[in-house]
Amino acid sequence: MYQAYTDLKSTLVTSATSLGSTLAQTLIPSLLHDDVWRGYEIVRAPFRERDPDNPVQPEVAMVVTTSQIIFVSSDPDHYPMLQEVRAAGRDFAQLADAIAPSEIVPVMVVEPADSERLFVAVPMIDGGARLGTLLLVYSRSALYAMFLRSALGAGLLGLVVLAILLPINWYWGQRMATPLVRLAQRMDEIPDRLPEHLEPELYNYHDELGRLFEAYNRMVEALHEKALLERGIVSAERLAAVGRLTAGIAHEINNPLAGMLTALDTLKLHGDLDQRTQRTLGLLERGLLQVRDTVAALLVEARQEKRDLGRQDLLDVKTLLQPAAAKRGVRLEVEVDVASLLPVPAGPVRQVLINLLNNAVAAAEPGGWVHCVVTSSDGNLLMEVRNSGEPIPPEHLEHLFEPFVSYRQGGHGLGLWVTYQLVSQMMGRIEVVCDEQIIGFTVSVPLERDEVTA
Amino acid sequence: MKSILPGIGNPAWAGNLGVRFGMTPAFLHDQHSLLEDWRHYMTRRLGVKVEFTQRDSYRETMDLLRLNQLDFAWVCDYPYLHLRHLVRLLAVPLYQGKPVYHSYLIVNARDAQSRGIADLRGQLFAYADPYSNSGYLVPRYQIHLLGEDPERFFKKSFFTWSHRKVVEAVASGLAQGGAVDSYVWDTLAALDPELTRRTRIAWKSPGYGFPPMVAHRTNVGETDFQLMQELLLGMSAEPEGQDLLKRLNLDGFSVQSPELYDSVAEMMRVFGEYDPA
Numbered sequence: 146m147y148q149a150y151t152d153l154k155s156t157l158v159t160s161a162t163s164l165g166s167t168l169a170q171t172l173i174p175s176l177l178h179d180d181v182w183r184g185y186e187i188v189r190a191p192f193r194e195r196d197p198d199n200p201v202q203p204e205v206a207m208v209v210t211t212s213q214i215i216f217v218s219s220d221p222d223h224y225p226m227l228q229e230v231r232a233a234g235r236d237f238a239q240l241a242d243a244i245a246p247s248e249i250v251p252v253m254v255v256e257p258a259d260s261e262r263l264f265v266a267v268p269m270i271d272g273g274a275r276l277g278t279l280l281l282v283y284s285r286s287a288l289y290a291m292f293l294r295s296a297l298g299a300g301l302l303g304l305v306v307l308a309i310l311l312p313i314n315w316y317w318g319q320r321m322a323t324p325l326v327r328l329a330q331r332m333d334e335i336p337d338r339l340p341e342h343l344e345p346e347l348y349n350y351h352d353e354l355g356r357l358f359e360a361y362n363r364m365v366e367a368l369h370e371k372a373l374l375e376r377g378i379v380s381a382e383r384l385a386a387v388g389r390l391t392a393g394i395a396h397e398i399n400n401p402l403a404g405m406l407t408a409l410d411t412l413k414l415h416g417d418l419d420q421r422t423q424r425t426l427g428l429l430e431r432g433l434l435q436v437r438d439t440v441a442a443l444l445v446e447a448r449q450e451k452r453d454l455g456r457q458d459l460l461d462v463k464t465l466l467q468p469a470a471a472k473r474g475v476r477l478e479v480e481v482d483v484a485s486l487l488p489v490p491a492g493p494v495r496q497v498l499i500n501l502l503n504n505a506v507a508a509a510e511p512g513g514w515v516h517c518v519v520t521s522s523d524g525n526l527l528m529e530v531r532n533s534g535e536p537i538p539p540e541h542l543e544h545l546f547e548p549f550v551s552y553r554q555g556g557h558g559l560g561l562w563v564t565y566q567l568v569s570q571m572m573g574r575i576e577v578v579c580d581e582q583i584i585g586f587t588v589s590v591p592l593e594r595d596e597v598t599a
Numbered sequence: 600m601k602s603i604l605p606g607i608g609n610p611a612w613a614g615n616l617g618v619r620f621g622m623t624p625a626f627l628h629d630q631h632s633l634l635e636d637w638r639h640y641m642t643r644r645l646g647v648k649v650e651f652t653q654r655d656s657y658r659e660t661m662d663l664l665r666l667n668q669l670d671f672a673w674v675c676d677y678p679y680l681h682l683r684h685l686v687r688l689l690a691v692p693l694y695q696g697k698p699v700y701h702s703y704l705i706v707n708a709r710d711a712q713s714r715g716i717a718d719l720r721g722q723l724f725a726y727a728d729p730y731s732n733s734g735y736l737v738p739r740y741q742i743h744l745l746g747e748d749p750e751r752f753f754k755k756s757f758f759t760w761s762h763r764k765v766v767e768a769v770a771s772g773l774a775q776g777g778a779v780d781s782y783v784w785d786t787l788a789a790l791d792p793e794l795t796r797r798t799r800i801a802w803k804s805p806g807y808g809f810p811p812m813v814a815h816r817t818n819v820g821e822t823d824f825q826l827m828q829e830l831l832l833g834m835s836a837e838p839e840g841q842d843l844l845k846r847l848n849l850d851g852f853s854v855q856s857p858e859l860y861d862s863v864a865e866m867m868r869v870f871g872e873y874d875p876a
Contacts, residue, residue: 181773182764182768185768185773221771225773
């Protein structure tokens, strides 16, 4: 603020100096020839178009002789000619002392204390001699008023500009900063867990920022796919390991088991066993048979029977499942759209479809539905089984195909294990998708030969 | 260059270099459009190009006459008497019906007391022109009548070189008093009443012969003298001339004898400026 005032004052002094120098030069002949009227016309020239609000315009201009007498002034009413300068007021007396030295001095700015005037004294020099002084008298109060007005004006303008800029700033901040902050948060999360997509409504423009968000979303998608793939690989490897382990144990059990069952048979054939022994042997036999069944279930083997899958095999499955579905009040639909004979093993495929449909019927809520589509394309047999019902929780999905994992009352936990093993042995793939209301299994099994019999 | 306008069956202009007419502060000579119209009027009437030469002081116009650079001039009566051997009296304007005007002693409107030059002793005084009768000779003569020395009577005096500016000097307070041509002040009162209202006529002189139009004795032949005189005298007889006269605030022009200016000559004699020979 002080700087602004000083600037204003320096503007005034600059303007006064240039005005004064011009006037002083022009006034010299008038002073030399004692031509009062010409002198009056010249000092009055700056006041022709007087603007009372312009502080850079002097209040009065006057020519003062070396004997400190007013030669002529632009305001003869207040500063008549021939009057002594110091008689015009206390501040004028101080001024008169300041300009009294007759030597040649540069332009002088005199600001007497307790005066509301500011004087700019321009020496009038001709032929190396000082003939007099041109005095420009400025009103400090006009200067202050101007300063205040400009300061106030600047302040008000500032406020107006702020009032306009603030909402715009806020809007831009909202539009740009908020999405960026969200983006940064999401990026920070990346090392710990999979980031989420940014809501598309967060930044709905296709400018540079918009493209950044789109790229981010593409990256998130890629990360999710990668994670899914990794999980699939891990899961497949685990299942394969479990499969090898199970098969190994089953074989180890199967061999002595077969011997034990043969020994029991032999013993029963020889008869003459007392009641107690017979009961014990029965108990043993039933137990061993259960072990054998369980082991057999674990030791899934798509027996290499060479019978190809017929259309009828698939239609049979529907017939087999229909009673169970009707009992639970579930609508079962099976669409079969394949050739009459397909080069895939009939038994394992039937088993897989039966298992999946069994599970689907059991999982569908009463009044729900199960929908199965069997097609073939690109050298694959595709079986899709979908049912309505509660979705499978994500933590269950991870272990869905492992043995003895059952999330359903009454299940022994081997159905999907067996299904998985069968599909694996046929070099096929099984996938599960699960959303809000629909659970779906998709099985694809490669056809063994390229040719397809119509 | 000779050309005779239809309707003017008079002898043609003899001079062939055009007419050079000097205009002075004897009237409000800064009314440029009026001057231009008047010049066109003369050009058409005379069939010869008329040029007006304006100068801000009588002295300059007098010098031009002496240097044979002017054929005619409208000067103050005081310069006329100075130059009476060089110029002939061509025509004298009629102001308010008479070839007479006055000198006004004016003071600032705030000065309600002053009634004459005696009241302005020791003050600041504005003269119009050192060759102005009403604006210089008359007030000095009044001081002389008081038995005082006009050079010491005022604290300070100065020239404004025009009657209008005397009014401005007094109105602004630069001078406490001034002397002006009554014709100029009256005309100014109609044109710029704001200005004249800030002054007051403190004293009015007796009448003097009105500032005349003069013709150079050697430059202007008798025919041309007659033609110009007829033109001026005839202005009041036809509408266009009347319109110009109205704008000049004059009633017309008249032919007068040099004796009209005897009272001015008398004042000049007091200051040793008039030699009857």
